[in-house]
Amino acid sequence: MLRLPGAGPRTPGHLISAADLSRDEAVLILDTAEEMARVADRPIKKLPTLRGRTVVNLFFEDSTRTRISFEAAAKRLSADVINFSAKGSSVSKGESLKDTALTLEAMGADAVVIRHGASGAPYRLATSGWIDGVVVNAGDGTHEHPTQALLDAFTLRRRLVGADAGIGRDLDGRRVTIVGDVLHSRVARSNVLLLHTLGAHVTVVAPPTLVPIGVERWPCEVSYDLDRVLPESDAVMMLRVQRERMNAAFFPTEREYSRRYGLNGERMGRMPGKSIVMHPGPMNRGMEITAEVADSDRCTAVEQVANGVSIRMAVLYLLLGGNEPAVTHSRLNAEENK
Amino acid sequence: MSKILIRGARVLGGEAQDVLIDGETIAQVGTGLPADGATTVIEAEGRILLPGLVDLHTHLREPGREDSETVLTGTKAAAVGGFTAVHAMANTFPVADTAGVVEQVWRLGKESGYCDVQPVGAVTVGLEGKHLAELGAMHDSAAAVRVFSDDGKCVDDAVIMRRALEYVKAFDGVIAQHAQEPRLTEGAQMNEGIVSAELGLGGWPAVAEESIIARDVLLAAHVGSRVHICHLSTAGSVELVRWAKSKGWNVTAEVTPHHLLLTDELVRSYNPVYKVNPPLRTEADVRALREALADGTIDCVATDHAPHPHEDKDCEWAAAAMGMVGLETALSVVQETMVETGLLDWAGVADRMSFRPARIGRLDGHGRPVSAGEPANLTLVDPAYRGAVDPAGFASRSRNTPYEGRELPGRVTHTFLRGRATVVDGNLA
Amino acid sequence: MDTSDTSETGRIGETGRTEGAGEAARPVLEAPDIARALTRIAHEIVERAKGADDVVLLGIPTRGVFLARRLAGKLAEITGRSIPVGSLDITMYRDDLRLRPARALARTDIPGDGVDGRLVVLVDDVLFSGRTIRAALDALGDIGRPRAVQLAVLVDRGHRELPIRADYVGKNLPTSLRETVKVQLAEEDGRDTVLLGLKQPAASGER
Numbered sequence: 001m002l003r004l005p006g007a008g009p010r011t012p013g014h015l016i017s018a019a020d021l022s023r024d025e026a027v028l029i030l031d032t033a034e035e036m037a038r039v040a041d042r043p044i045k046k047l048p049t050l051r052g053r054t055v056v057n058l059f060f061e062d063s064t065r066t067r068i069s070f071e072a073a074a075k076r077l078s079a080d081v082i083n084f085s086a087k088g089s090s091v092s093k094g095e096s097l098k099d100t101a102l103t104l105e106a107m108g109a110d111a112v113v114i115r116h117g118a119s120g121a122p123y124r125l126a127t128s129g130w131i132d133g134v135v136v137n138a139g140d141g142t143h144e145h146p147t148q149a150l151l152d153a154f155t156l157r158r159r160l161v162g163a164d165a166g167i168g169r170d171l172d173g174r175r176v177t178i179v180g181d182v183l184h185s186r187v188a189r190s191n192v193l194l195l196h197t198l199g200a201h202v203t204v205v206a207p208p209t210l211v212p213i214g215v216e217r218w219p220c221e222v223s224y225d226l227d228r229v230l231p232e233s234d235a236v237m238m239l240r241v242q243r244e245r246m247n248a249a250f251f252p253t254e255r256e257y258s259r260r261y262g263l264n265g266e267r268m269g270r271m272p273g274k275s276i277v278m279h280p281g282p283m284n285r286g287m288e289i290t291a292e293v294a295d296s297d298r299c300t301a302v303e304q305v306a307n308g309v310s311i312r313m314a315v316l317y318l319l320l321g322g323n324e325p326a327v328t329h330s331r332l333n334a335e336e337n338k
Numbered sequence: 339m340s341k342i343l344i345r346g347a348r349v350l351g352g353e354a355q356d357v358l359i360d361g362e363t364i365a366q367v368g369t370g371l372p373a374d375g376a377t378t379v380i381e382a383e384g385r386i387l388l389p390g391l392v393d394l395h396t397h398l399r400e401p402g403r404e405d406s407e408t409v410l411t412g413t414k415a416a417a418v419g420g421f422t423a424v425h426a427m428a429n430t431f432p433v434a435d436t437a438g439v440v441e442q443v444w445r446l447g448k449e450s451g452y453c454d455v456q457p458v459g460a461v462t463v464g465l466e467g468k469h470l471a472e473l474g475a476m477h478d479s480a481a482a483v484r485v486f487s488d489d490g491k492c493v494d495d496a497v498i499m500r501r502a503l504e505y506v507k508a509f510d511g512v513i514a515q516h517a518q519e520p521r522l523t524e525g526a527q528m529n530e531g532i533v534s535a536e537l538g539l540g541g542w543p544a545v546a547e548e549s550i551i552a553r554d555v556l557l558a559a560h561v562g563s564r565v566h567i568c569h570l571s572t573a574g575s576v577e578l579v580r581w582a583k584s585k586g587w588n589v590t591a592e593v594t595p596h597h598l599l600l601t602d603e604l605v606r607s608y609n610p611v612y613k614v615n616p617p618l619r620t621e622a623d624v625r626a627l628r629e630a631l632a633d634g635t636i637d638c639v640a641t642d643h644a645p646h647p648h649e650d651k652d653c654e655w656a657a658a659a660m661g662m663v664g665l666e667t668a669l670s671v672v673q674e675t676m677v678e679t680g681l682l683d684w685a686g687v688a689d690r691m692s693f694r695p696a697r698i699g700r701l702d703g704h705g706r707p708v709s710a711g712e713p714a715n716l717t718l719v720d721p722a723y724r725g726a727v728d729p730a731g732f733a734s735r736s737r738n739t740p741y742e743g744r745e746l747p748g749r750v751t752h753t754f755l756r757g758r759a760t761v762v763d764g765n766l767a
Numbered sequence: 768m769d770t771s772d773t774s775e776t777g778r779i780g781e782t783g784r785t786e787g788a789g790e791a792a793r794p795v796l797e798a799p800d801i802a803r804a805l806t807r808i809a810h811e812i813v814e815r816a817k818g819a820d821d822v823v824l825l826g827i828p829t830r831g832v833f834l835a836r837r838l839a840g841k842l843a844e845i846t847g848r849s850i851p852v853g854s855l856d857i858t859m860y861r862d863d864l865r866l867r868p869a870r871a872l873a874r875t876d877i878p879g880d881g882v883d884g885r886l887v888v889l890v891d892d893v894l895f896s897g898r899t900i901r902a903a904l905d906a907l908g909d910i911g912r913p914r915a916v917q918l919a920v921l922v923d924r925g926h927r928e929l930p931i932r933a934d935y936v937g938k939n940l941p942t943s944l945r946e947t948v949k950v951q952l953a954e955e956d957g958r959d960t961v962l963l964g965l966k967q968p969a970a971s972g973e974r
Binding site: 117118123186189216217 | 541
Binding site: 035048077324 | 856859860864865866867868869870871872873874875905909910911
């Protein structure tokens, strides 16, 4: 026996990894988000559901987009929102995560939405016993970003299946291609896991330097050839590629990268008729995506932002709305009809 | 002078015999030795008597990091683990790169009295890898340093490594290399492979270790020196050492207990207690390391005992310090992984944990046979004991063990340092 | 997981209405009774709303929605005009959210012209504590400002915990708190009936 027992990654009652979600839980989140999306069309875009609950946005990394998305979601559910920006050079040692957590606990945080530069920090927060509240991973290092994957899945379902027709359904058989810096991308990791869980067929495309060693165990295919994969893609998700990677010799030049792996109008033209182009943002126009593609009707980048609020409302509601969470929880089906 | 009679112990796991200790030496080994005249009689039926264990790789942290360990607490932990000699690594503050620092450590060891402390000298000044430290002065000091290592850092410059290997030939020294190609391990957090790909932690590839080992065994052969490879952790490293030995080159290697037992699957918990350098590897690596230790390709077990204060582990993975304490659990882990699997008998354990490490370190008075006239450095083990590891009971100042709560076999009941009991009935004397 | 099951959410203070009807459950209304009750309610709505020109029917999921649609059909027969009908999910407005696990949401579907200035008739299957209707009024308030709100229910079983009453009642059914009332409708359950049963003792440990 080589392993210690009990070292699994499951974290009931929190949302840490897309891998923790079963197919039914993921569909429940998408269905709930669909109802949340309709609230945005009402004159009063607010629900009383989380009144009296405190949600802390604990951001150790700058990410205005993700933070305001969570903030809007929590506020639409009437939760009190505290934004805690812990970014800064003073926060380099780990004690600060623990001490910050203890502070939030003392303040009575019901949920902590955490963005952290270190992979595993949300898992650590959820399992360390430092806090009692619900932990939602808003992106950790190069590990995962599960709510991004959920909003991507939501966008895919709306576009490829239909907003109403999609209720209760997954992404069975849809072909999704994820292109770019898979190695450093938490978005890619979460999407591969979640989209696979939802029945989609996922292919990641990147230069070999930007595909992690060990990818062979991921539930997806790997290709180095974008042009071969494009005609068979119902959706192409372009990942942001940081120019700094060039300096670490992951690829020779920006120009070469975008020639081989960037999406331009000509390449988009070879995608199937109703297929879509996705981007988690912020986009590097001219790098992984041309302006022509980014501004086309097929690009869902803006829609993804709107969907992000609905998904995060759904996640917060399902984790915080009851006396116990309804997702990442094995007792989901029990006692529901009372 | 006190006389101690150990009655009915299985010497090196063989037939039950009596061993009489008179003063600092073993007076008699045989059956039916009379108890009269002995000041203490230890009924040791069912227990294993081993030569005192020797650790080639211990971090005692003093001077500089007395918050995690001191020479005194570290040697106490060593005694509890059955060790009678430890090699204190050089990465202290200040670095043990001068005769002054190694003599200080050596003197602190003398004062502790629980375990002999043989200081290891740094290869390069400040472990910076740029200029050779005064290796000769450290050898000529009271500490009589014979093992040199920049452990914690790799001597990655090929020329510096070559010069060091050549230079220590003058006094039969050995360079103990921490094999880690620095560029390949920038930002490394764990073994690079299936688990790191999932967890999104920076990869520490096996090739970063193996490429340095390959270079260094070739260098050692070229200049006719001996080289010792610290904490081998991969199957590929085993192959390289096996190949070098088959050439007749003067290469020795060690493996840590944790690399014999634990795999990178544990990192899924993101619990920094499993963060160590070199990192925990795969099951296939663990298997290869066990086999290599059994067939002698790997010469010895070395603990890489690396104490860290609680706050350096009670944090997120990336911010945590690397290393595990190991002195107090080493023999139990070896029993579990090597003896109970049938890979090694107790004579083999004596060889890998006492005879060979003492020989590599050119340590006098340790790693000697259990026979009349030899120094009475002895360890008595109860192999039938089973118990959960409880860090609260550690003699070490630090608690960063990966085995907390885990049941491990075997317990050191007595340790004798030159005839004086440092551990009695499992407790410090 | 059958998602239709989880969307069949329980209601405030009405434990045992859809579940827990023991073997002793007996029908108190059959399909023709239900049809007759709905017809009568439709006529009452037309009468009270003076032609039902501005009526919007909002059913409370799940079974209230089916009842609202049936009522809309009957109103269309009577008035010759199509009556706007929708659904109003009250889950997010419940006052007992924290007593149980978070539950799946049902659809809120407001007819195109909205509810502002209209006469909204809320439709539900059973009126019990009144807490569901309290939540529905809150939900409605966030959607618009109706001219007036009325309530139609198939069964009123009594035991109100709030000052709420129904404007249209299919059947008043005096019950004890130990009894359960279960409405079954063809659209959801395959048949139309109302069952009266006895609560199973300590079925779930909740409450």
